[in-house]
Amino acid sequence: xxxxxxxxxxxxxxxxxxxxxxxxxxxxxxxxxxxxxxxxxxxxxxxxxxxxxxxxxxxxxxxxxxxxxxxxxxxxxxxxxxxxxxxxxxxxxxxxxxxxxxxxxxxxxxxxxxxxxxxxxxxxxxxxxxxxxxxxxxxxxxxxxxxxxxxxxxxxxxxxxxxxxxxxxxxxxxxxxxxxxxxxxxxxxxxxxxxxxxxxxxxxxxxxxxxxxxxxxxxxxxxxxxxxxxxxxxxxxxxxxxxxxxxxxxxxxxxxxxxxxxxxxxxxxxxxxxxxxxxxxxxxxxxxxxxxxxxxxxxxxxxxxxxxxxxxxxxxxxxxxxxxxxxxxxxxxxxxxxxxxxxxxxxxxxxxxxxxxxxxxxxxxxxxxxxxxxxxxxxxxxxxxxxxxxxxxxxxxxxxxxxxxxxxxxxxxxxxxxxxxxxxxxxxxxxxxxxxxxxxxxxxxxxxxxxxxxxxxxxxxxxxxxxxxxxxxxxxxxxxxxxxxxxxxxxxxxxxxxxxxxxxxxxxxxxxxxxxxxxx
Numbered sequence: 001x002x003x004x005x006x007x008x009x010x011x012x013x014x015x016x017x018x019x020x021x022x023x024x025x026x027x028x029x030x031x032x033x034x035x036x037x038x039x040x041x042x043x044x045x046x047x048x049x050x051x052x053x054x055x056x057x058x059x060x061x062x063x064x065x066x067x068x069x070x071x072x073x074x075x076x077x078x079x080x081x082x083x084x085x086x087x088x089x090x091x092x093x094x095x096x097x098x099x100x101x102x103x104x105x106x107x108x109x110x111x112x113x114x115x116x117x118x119x120x121x122x123x124x125x126x127x128x129x130x131x132x133x134x135x136x137x138x139x140x141x142x143x144x145x146x147x148x149x150x151x152x153x154x155x156x157x158x159x160x161x162x163x164x165x166x167x168x169x170x171x172x173x174x175x176x177x178x179x180x181x182x183x184x185x186x187x188x189x190x191x192x193x194x195x196x197x198x199x200x201x202x203x204x205x206x207x208x209x210x211x212x213x214x215x216x217x218x219x220x221x222x223x224x225x226x227x228x229x230x231x232x233x234x235x236x237x238x239x240x241x242x243x244x245x246x247x248x249x250x251x252x253x254x255x256x257x258x259x260x261x262x263x264x265x266x267x268x269x270x271x272x273x274x275x276x277x278x279x280x281x282x283x284x285x286x287x288x289x290x291x292x293x294x295x296x297x298x299x300x301x302x303x304x305x306x307x308x309x310x311x312x313x314x315x316x317x318x319x320x321x322x323x324x325x326x327x328x329x330x331x332x333x334x335x336x337x338x339x340x341x342x343x344x345x346x347x348x349x350x351x352x353x354x355x356x357x358x359x360x361x362x363x364x365x366x367x368x369x370x371x372x373x374x375x376x377x378x379x380x381x382x383x384x385x386x387x388x389x390x391x392x393x394x395x396x397x398x399x400x401x402x403x404x405x406x407x408x409x410x411x412x413x414x415x416x417x418x419x420x421x422x423x424x425x426x427x428x429x430x431x432x433x434x435x436x437x438x439x440x441x442x443x444x445x446x447x448x449x450x451x452x453x454x455x456x457x458x459x460x461x462x463x464x465x466x467x468x469x470x471x472x473x474x475x476x477x478x479x480x481x482x483x484x485x486x487x488x489x490x491x492x493x494x495x496x497x498x499x500x501x502x503x504x505x506x507x508x509x510x511x512x513x514x515x516x517x518x519x520x
Contacts, residue, residue: 125159156301156341199377250362292346447478
């Protein structure tokens with residue numbers, strides 16, 4: 001296994017999350033990590049597979065017959081799976097953007113700043129990025145909302161852990177990538193202007209800002225419910241920092257593919273006394289360093305920091321001397337920042353990176369009366385709502401008709417997904433199948449139920465469900481016995497839709513069938 005390349009892993013585990021062939025830029029020590037998480041490993045072998053981005057052949061790992069996997073391991077496998085879903089759609093020409101005549105110069109500036117600031121980059125959320133010996137600690141309650149809000153005002157950026165579940169993040173990520181691909185196709189056909197679907201993000205080379213509809217978008221609504229109601233961390237902070245009258249100003253997603261350049265450092269808004277916006281970036285998959293995490297410069301939401309930044313002659317010295325942190329987030333974690341804070345999107349490495357998807361929202365501070373200075377990334381169809389109104393709307397959407405309760409429990413959310421699934425929504429069927437398979441969102445592991453929902457979604461042509469079902473039949477999970485012939489059929493259907501890893505799985509299953517037929 002070469003340490004410089006992407007590793008293409010196929011994890012055949014009886015309790016495998018999302019059941020796909022993950023492609024990740026990982027260190028060779030990943031093998032040891034996987035083996036330490038698993039038990040009863042009977043077979044480990046290496047073979048070759050072509051990876052979805054068209055790079056050269058990489059490592060192919062297969063672990064069979066694993067009987068005991070912890071819930072944390074299942075979650076990790078889900079994240080490995082979600083991190084590899086990518087797109088084969090061609091990015092259209094975003095001509096006429098605000099930076100279209102300066103892209104090369106801005107990209108060069110980003111590279112220069114990366115070298116300038118490479119000295120001491122910390123990790124967002126680490127305790128002052130000081131490495132300490134690991135010691136056992138008693139579980140204690142986290143800091144109060146008031147303390148966290150003060151930290152946000154002082155540092156300009158904070159990390160919020162686990163405000164979205166891994167399975168919901170994975171489902172929303174897939175829906176966003178499918179929506180983006182459809183938008184690319186519409187624009188490339190010449191029928192649509194790109195501004196109908198995308199905002200004008202800085203440095204659009206392999207990077208886009210996809211606007212998200214709210215009405216009728218069940219995956220997004222489910223995610224927002226978890227973020228703003230079930231978790232309540234973000235809501236409490238916005239209410240404490242801004243108030244119940246904070247208004248939804250942006251609702252969108254940032255997507256960067258391998259090859260997207262590092263942006264120059266910038267604030268989203270010029271300095272004014274009160275922060276005009278608070279923005280939250282939610283990771284929809286684990287974000288590793290090669291994927292180009294967002295880089296933040298803490299304590300740059302001040303008048304003095306902006307004065308130094310605006311002094312072009314002294315900007316390089318200011319950036320070189322300013323500490324920075326990288327938002328290396330797990331799926332479902334978030335960074336919440338003051339829009340006056342300096343930051344930039346990192347470079348997604350062309351060879352070792354992978355598709356990075358962020359869901360993001362911004363909330364307008366009504367006490368900031370000066371002009372914001374930027375147009376919000378939001379579709380015209382998304383109505384302006386206060387955070388209180390948005391929470392009420394989400395509660396009403398998911399509220400059980402009989403219970404009439406004002407809040408939504410996890411089982412209530414699952415009831416809504418199940419209702420959508422029973423009405424024939426393929427994405428809801430897929431999500432329900434994944435939840436049953438890994439035991440997520442309050443559901444117990446039930447492979448038979450997972451198979452049932454995968455079957456229904458696959459019958460509607462959902463490539464992800466077809467792939468999952470193929471893996472189940474290949475492994476004999478949730479079915480009476482392995483059925484390689486059926487697995488081949490399903491992998492072929494998924495491969496015809498360019499689902500990542502399906503072609504490789506089809507080839508392997510075909511070889512397995514041929515080998516079995518030749519055996520005496």
